[in-house]
Amino acid sequence: GNSVTQMEGPVTLSEEAFLTINCTYTATGYPSLFWYVQYPGEGLQLLLKATKADDKGSNKGFEATYRKETTSFHLEKGSVQVSDSAVYFCALSEGAQGAQKLVFGQGTRLTINP
Amino acid sequence: NAGVTQTPKFRILKIGQSMTLQCAQDMNHNYMYWYRQDPGMGLKLIYYSVGAGITDKGEVPNGYNVSRSTTEDFPLRLELAAPSQTSVYFCASSLISSGGRNEQFFGPGTRLTVL
Numbered sequence: 645g646n647s648v649t650q651m652e653g654p655v656t657l658s659e660e661a662f663l664t665i666n667c668t669y670t671a672t673g674y675p676s677l678f679w680y681v682q683y684p685g686e687g688l689q690l691l692l693k694a695t696k697a698d699d700k701g702s703n704k705g706f707e708a709t710y711r712k713e714t715t716s717f718h719l720e721k722g723s724v725q726v727s728d729s730a731v732y733f734c735a736l737s738e739g740a741q742g743a744q745k746l747v748f749g750q751g752t753r754l755t756i757n758p
Numbered sequence: 759n760a761g762v763t764q765t766p767k768f769r770i771l772k773i774g775q776s777m778t779l780q781c782a783q784d785m786n787h788n789y790m791y792w793y794r795q796d797p798g799m800g801l802k803l804i805y806y807s808v809g810a811g812i813t814d815k816g817e818v819p820n821g822y823n824v825s826r827s828t829t830e831d832f833p834l835r836l837e838l839a840a841p842s843q844t845s846v847y848f849c850a851s852s853l854i855s856s857g858g859r860n861e862q863f864f865g866p867g868t869r870l871t872v873l
Binding site for chain 1: 762789791793798799800801802803806816848850852860861862864865866867
């Protein structure tokens with residue numbers, strides 16, 4: 645079946661450092677890819693998404709490019725802030741129409757120190 | 759809009775007890791979902807619904823039941839609680855879009871402990 649693998653956490657960086665969180669996937673067909681963020685005590689929020697190969701999703705300074713040849717969707721940010729501390733989930737959706745059954749990676753906890 | 763709301767926020771159950779986790783959304787979304795999140799793991803889909811009166815199993819449905827009598831509400835029922843059901847439960851909803859790649863909106867979660 646479909647699956648998502650994220651880099652192991654936790655990740656701790658200093659403010660203004662460069663961030664990469666790796667995500668690779670296994671899927672049949674052509675899934676959409678997502679990054680969700682979970683701030684402490686809250687539910688998940690969509691951070692960005694890409695729906696086809698070579699698409700780049702971006703939001704709040706974060707970017708990720710849908711790489712079909714390497715089955716990857718790595719999350720990057722050029723200069724992180726303390727407020728970026730959260731758990732980040734990579735996910736793919738199964739099914740082109742209708743209910744989007746999301747398959748999640750295990751999550752990567754990110755802590756940014758001032 | 760309140761978005762997706764869940765009650766209760768926390769609950770402790772004894773083995774064998776039953777309870778219903780409530781979920782409601784006020785965005786007139788067609789689709790609703792229940793996930794569980796175990797420590798250090800990603801979310802796993804329990805059940806989902808494509809509209810009132812229609813539900814289907816996800817990846818981990820055993821031990822749970824759902825119903826969808828209205829567009830707004832999607833309760834999750836645990837009949838005989840077991841320690842393996844200790845988890846954080848998230849409800850989500852989404853609206854079909856022309857591209858079919860619809861964003862899911864999540865509630866704040868219910869933390870359930872079964873002792």
